[in-house]
Amino acid sequence: MHTLREGRLKTDMTTSVHRTQSSRQTPAPVLLAFALMIIWLVLPLVPIVVWSFAKRWFFPDLVPGEWSLQAWQYLFSPVSGLGKAISASLAIAIPVTLLSCCIGIPAGRALACYNFRGKRAVQLLVLAPVLVPGIAVITGLHGIMLNLELNNQLAGVIVAHLIPALPYMILVMASTFARFDTEFEAQARTLGANTFQVFTRVTLPAILPGIVIGALFTFLVSWSQYILTLIVGGGRVVTLPLLLFNFVSAGRNDVAGALGVIFILPGLIILIAVARFISGRSGIAELPSRL
Amino acid sequence: MTTLTLENLNLRYNGGADHAVREFSLHVNSSEFITLLGPSGCGKTSTLKMIAGLIAPDNGDILFDDRSITHLPPEKRRAAMVFQNHLLFPYLTVRQNVAFGLKMKRVAAAEIQRRVNNMLDDVQISDLADSKPHQISGGQRQRAALARALVTEPQLLLLDEPLSSLDAHLRDEMRNLIINLQRQSGTTTVMVTHDQHEALHISDRIALMFDGRLGQFDRPTALFERPSDIATAKFFGCQNFLECRISGQRMLCQFGELHLSANSTAGIGAASEYKGTATFRAESLIVNPSQTSVNLCKAELLNVEVAGSYRKCQVKITRCNDNPVSAGEQEPTDDNSIIYLHCHARDINAYAVGDQIDLCIPPESIWIIPG
Numbered sequence: 001m002h003t004l005r006e007g008r009l010k011t012d013m014t015t016s017v018h019r020t021q022s023s024r025q026t027p028a029p030v031l032l033a034f035a036l037m038i039i040w041l042v043l044p045l046v047p048i049v050v051w052s053f054a055k056r057w058f059f060p061d062l063v064p065g066e067w068s069l070q071a072w073q074y075l076f077s078p079v080s081g082l083g084k085a086i087s088a089s090l091a092i093a094i095p096v097t098l099l100s101c102c103i104g105i106p107a108g109r110a111l112a113c114y115n116f117r118g119k120r121a122v123q124l125l126v127l128a129p130v131l132v133p134g135i136a137v138i139t140g141l142h143g144i145m146l147n148l149e150l151n152n153q154l155a156g157v158i159v160a161h162l163i164p165a166l167p168y169m170i171l172v173m174a175s176t177f178a179r180f181d182t183e184f185e186a187q188a189r190t191l192g193a194n195t196f197q198v199f200t201r202v203t204l205p206a207i208l209p210g211i212v213i214g215a216l217f218t219f220l221v222s223w224s225q226y227i228l229t230l231i232v233g234g235g236r237v238v239t240l241p242l243l244l245f246n247f248v249s250a251g252r253n254d255v256a257g258a259l260g261v262i263f264i265l266p267g268l269i270i271l272i273a274v275a276r277f278i279s280g281r282s283g284i285a286e287l288p289s290r291l
Numbered sequence: 292m293t294t295l296t297l298e299n300l301n302l303r304y305n306g307g308a309d310h311a312v313r314e315f316s317l318h319v320n321s322s323e324f325i326t327l328l329g330p331s332g333c334g335k336t337s338t339l340k341m342i343a344g345l346i347a348p349d350n351g352d353i354l355f356d357d358r359s360i361t362h363l364p365p366e367k368r369r370a371a372m373v374f375q376n377h378l379l380f381p382y383l384t385v386r387q388n389v390a391f392g393l394k395m396k397r398v399a400a401a402e403i404q405r406r407v408n409n410m411l412d413d414v415q416i417s418d419l420a421d422s423k424p425h426q427i428s429g430g431q432r433q434r435a436a437l438a439r440a441l442v443t444e445p446q447l448l449l450l451d452e453p454l455s456s457l458d459a460h461l462r463d464e465m466r467n468l469i470i471n472l473q474r475q476s477g478t479t480t481v482m483v484t485h486d487q488h489e490a491l492h493i494s495d496r497i498a499l500m501f502d503g504r505l506g507q508f509d510r511p512t513a514l515f516e517r518p519s520d521i522a523t524a525k526f527f528g529c530q531n532f533l534e535c536r537i538s539g540q541r542m543l544c545q546f547g548e549l550h551l552s553a554n555s556t557a558g559i560g561a562a563s564e565y566k567g568t569a570t571f572r573a574e575s576l577i578v579n580p581s582q583t584s585v586n587l588c589k590a591e592l593l594n595v596e597v598a599g600s601y602r603k604c605q606v607k608i609t610r611c612n613d614n615p616v617s618a619g620e621q622e623p624t625d626d627n628s629i630i631y632l633h634c635h636a637r638d639i640n641a642y643a644v645g646d647q648i649d650l651c652i653p654p655e656s657i658w659i660i661p662g
Contacts (some may be wrong), residue, residue: 191392
């Protein structure tokens with residue numbers, strides 16, 4: 001425990017040194033661009049937060065005329081459906097993440113480490129869901145879901161979410177495996193490790209950072225999915241984005257604002273976590289020992 | 292300890308079109324240190340990986356102690372391998388790395404501790420036991436990798452160019468460490484290298500490989516002094532080759548008749564007269580020999596290249612054993628009357644290019660390769 005804390009302290013120290021150095025060297029235009037980007041990304045989030053505490057907010061006013069906790073009180077009351085929506089979102093996003101790991105880890109390895117016939121075609125197909133708009137895919141998919149009787153239920157939505165989620169996992173794992181020397185596995189085997197031990201003791205620790213990042217992104221993709229849930233779920237599967245959309249279309253900006261805050265929380269947490277891993281260079285390398 | 296036998300190993304690639312290893316047979320004695328030596332791409336690493344079980348041969352058999360293990364997965368073979376790149380697990384400390392194999396075999400913790408500590412002492416990195424691999428030097432990493440393999444007390448130790456990633460001065464140190472540990476443990480060892488000096492220094496026997504096939508397999512001095520074919524002789528740096536007919540203790544070549552020693556023809560049968568290729572090393576020629584020597588030649592100095600305190604020269608033989616060289620029945624072309632001569636600087640400094648020098652080809656330095 002003691003050494004762990006020391007290790008973290010060291011990481012934080014190196015990170016902060018790195019930061020001060022880089023800010024001293026960063027030229028002004030880059031800083032300006034960075035500031036603009038922050039404004040671009042953060043500014044739209046401000047009204048959401050403000051709305052969630054507003055009772056009345058009309059056009060020319062810069063801030064609401066009247067403040068209240070009404071929206072939050074409503075959301076946390078049993079009638080809002082918030083609890084059900086969060087559990088539906090989690091009941092979809094978690095299995096999607098786990099299934100993506102199961103498919104994405106071997107697929108990423110195949111793409112990175114092996115040569116096989118049709119590899120380029122597979123690479124293109126993996127990217128396809130990122131490039132093709134979901135609405136185009138879902139029209140065809142809905143028919144298939146109907147035939148399989150997977151529509152209007154969680155299982156169908158999970159399968160549908162895998163389409164946009166899997167490419168992220170596969171691509172992250174492919175780049176992780178591209179940096180992994182499979183000779184480590186050969187080395188472990190000549191030292192007496194069986195295939196299971198090789199995976200748990202050698203491969204897994206090496207690719208864990210990739211799995212964590214891939215899983216976080218996969219979770220987010222599923223978490224923020226709207227159109228696939230709406231069509232395959234047939235309105236019966238109400239996730240957080242669907243609930244949010246109900247309030248937006250009903251003109252309840254205050255409740256929508258509060259819901260929006262809850263909706264972006266996991267994304268924000270994940271973003272900060274990933275940013276910390278990436279900014280502290282030793283962070284990724286030491287992730288296995290930290291976990 | 293363990294003996295290793297390879298029987299007719301074949302390994303193909305490109306869908307069977309090309310051979311990486313063909314009809315490779317070899318027997319390694321217990322506690323012996325042998326080296327697979329050959330140019331890159333000759334199939335030596337593939338052979339090592341087949342022994343380790345990391346590649347399956349297309350056919351042929353591998354036996355440890357006369358028991359076939361060809362069907363066994365690598366973890367059941369007890370053949371520990373040290374790779375060229377140390378391949379220490381980056382997230383484990385040196386101690387944890389060395390303990391890896393014992394842990395996989397579920398050895399008791401106290402036993403692991405004892406054996407790992409002894410092993411770390413043997414390779415002299417005890418004080419670095421709790422460092423991570425990226426915190427120690429290349430030589431120390433290679434020591435840790437060697438310790439990690441040896442601590443499992445393998446039947447066979449397989450070394451894949453373990454010294455090639457090291458600086459020259461570390462290489463000697465590491466080489467001596469490998470020799471000592473191997474003698475001490477008596478582990479039968481197969482090393483792969485492309486470096487003939489390394490192989491000559493370290494091995495009990497050397498198996499030379501060319502193009503996937505086994506060439507000469509013999510003690511280092513034998514390979515060096517008594518090569519069985521021209522390829523082997525060339526690999527070990529022989530540059531002088533003369534086609535000749537041998538009759539008794541004499542050979543007839545383009546330089547006329549040369550005297551041989553009794554050892555010169557040890558590589559060929561007892562036939563009284565035959566054809567062969569005579570070879571002698573460039574450094575075995577004597578400059579300014581005493582006039583009582585046999586195989587005295589006169590030669591024109593064509594070229595001198597400085598190599599430290601030595602000089603690498605090319606000379607054109609003009610007279611040999613008092614016969615003008617061009618007067619023979621054979622017609623020497625310019626190419627094959629030129630021979631290579633390596634000598635100490637003091638022997639040749641008095642001469643300039645174009646001068647005539649006296650040479651002797653000592654009979655005992657001539658080796659006849661049959662055919």
